[in-house]
Amino acid sequence: MRDYRSESARLREIVSGLLERGEVELVVAWTEGEDRPRTRETLIGKGREDLLRKVVWSPFCTTSTVTFLKKNKAALAGKRLGVVVKDCDLQALNVLLQEHFLKREDLVIIGVRCDGLAEADLFPRPEGAEVPITSDGGGVTVGKQRRAWEDSGFTTCLTCSYEDMKPDHVVGEYGRKKGKPEWGHLARLQALEPGKRREHYAALFESCIRCYACREVCPVCACVECAIDPGERAITPRTAPSVKACAPVWACRERSVSENAVYLLTRTMHMAGRCVRCGWCERACPVGLPLMEILDLSNDAVRRVYRYEVGRDPADPPFLASYAETDPDDKGAGH
Amino acid sequence: MSAIRVPASRMEKALAETGWRVMVPSGAGRKGGYVELRAGGRLPRECGDHTKPSTPPKGLVFPNNEELLSYVLGVKGEIEVGPASHTMARTVLYGTPPCDTASFRALDSALLKDMAEPGYAGKRGLLGVIGMACSRAGRWCFCTSVGLSPRSNIGADLMVYPDGDDLLVERVSDRLDGLWKRLEAGAAGADEKALRAVEGKFVPRVLNFVFEAEKLADALEKAFGSPYWKEFSERCVSCGICTFLCPTCHCFDITDVAKDELSGKRLRTWDTCQFPEFTGETSAHNPRKERWARQRQRVLHKFLYHPRNHGHMMCTGCGRCIRYCPVDINIAEGVMRLGGSK
């Protein structure tokens, strides 16, 4: 059985050590907020005992510290940082390192061994810091409330196979056998006749409200300016047509099946070889779209056709920037 | 008489007789919304945080995708502008909890009061709201901190208080008098005392986020330059969740969508102060480039600017923005911190 209170204590030791010794200027870690067992990513500097005291690691560390790095890139530039990551966060971090979005030498990576995540809101608010949070092969327990992993709200974690990533520091030990990626849902969808499949996806696209939470929470959706809503460009009466022509409107703001599809499918294409299947977008979506089902269309191709493993090693070439002699498309075997 | 006691089944019958479209909350959760009650369907008998869907009712009268006009360029260069249809089927919202009911006061004050916005006004005139007293507060609810309560009827045309198999129905405005007359005929009256007795069962039990509304605006005004805004929003990802799901947020964007060289339409879609390009100017200058400035706008619009302009907060304490924010940004926590909690 894993006791996350003692693992959190160990994590606090490491974090405060790094700060004390001046190995890093700041650490991005999860802390407990007002709404326990929810947690939140927090930037901690030396001397912030108030925050350090709240540093936590538990299955409720569901957000991504790598998304935090992405969102605060400008403010953190040039600083030496410690970052606490789960296995899938590290996978995402590797993608960003491969793409030179961040520099490895700027980072000290503290990896927590993750057995899976659980939705905090499914558990009652623990009264008092002493309430233990534990897990074992079967599920998660907060105080007296227990839920099976299957019943804890994170479907992607059930089929997560990441383990034994290589961070600089490790906290915790795996307490559960990791699953295997599952692709049965894709086979089921692909077996539908085209009309039915079209209907299925149209219904998904239709319900999107274009809040872009899926893009924003994604740790690797890291373009400074998204093709879907470029907003940094000055258009004045004197803007040359050639400049305007470089800013085509790929998807207009209309909320319709076709425009929403352009957004969601563009994102899917741009995620090829980058999506780490952390499921964060799907969990954030306020209208409950099963986004992994869409993203897996490209994830499946990356895995099956190109045999590429996403974010395994920061030294690997990025998927879209690599070329193999054995590329099936080059032999005319593709389309 | 302004209140009556009727069996719940009578409400079902009377509503069915009107032939109006009836929309009811589909239940809490991400897939929910206010959905049309099918013919012969049962009206909800209670309401609370457990019946409150992620998407608020505002979309009925303020849709995320609304055609404002269409145009066609004729052969001689004349432009024909198609009339906008700012209408919908006559609709009654039934069983909205007090937070969602009160959202119409905020929306009306922004889109109807001083300058009626035709798209909203057209549909709003065809909407009646039957609010219901709330019997179950949720983890993120704080209606009692924003001047409402589980039994408040603000924003309602009729207000119902469930009492066993009966409903106490209170007439709040004349907008649903057609329905009221049907209900009233032969129904037992409920005097002030009876109404208060039933109403009294819906006691405020909201304890999590307590702040003092009266002092808030002044305190927040003073906190405009507070360094806390940065800490409050450092993990914000600038998505549209907190504002798109907010029952009172009403910002929009207008885009012309060309179908081809000769025709197209003008669309209105939801927009939010949390998107970086929301305040983008054509010069590429952006006065709210930073996330903390955008979060400050959200909080101050709700708890300072709108109250100053309209006399009530632009937050109904529904808790959606807290519940659905992917990174646990909590507007009540921020307000308590900056505005002084009790």
Ligand code: SF4
């Ligand atoms: S999070 Fe959901 S609703 Fe929002 S843009 Fe993504 S798919 Fe659409």
Ligand code: SF4
């Ligand atoms: S600000 Fe938040 S709590 Fe207040 S009405 Fe809007 S969504 Fe509800």
Ligand code: SF4
């Ligand atoms: S809080 Fe933001 S999105 Fe909501 S109404 Fe105000 S400015 Fe608009």
Ligand code: SF4
């Ligand atoms: S506060 Fe939360 S819901 Fe709102 S924009 Fe920021 S991340 Fe999105």
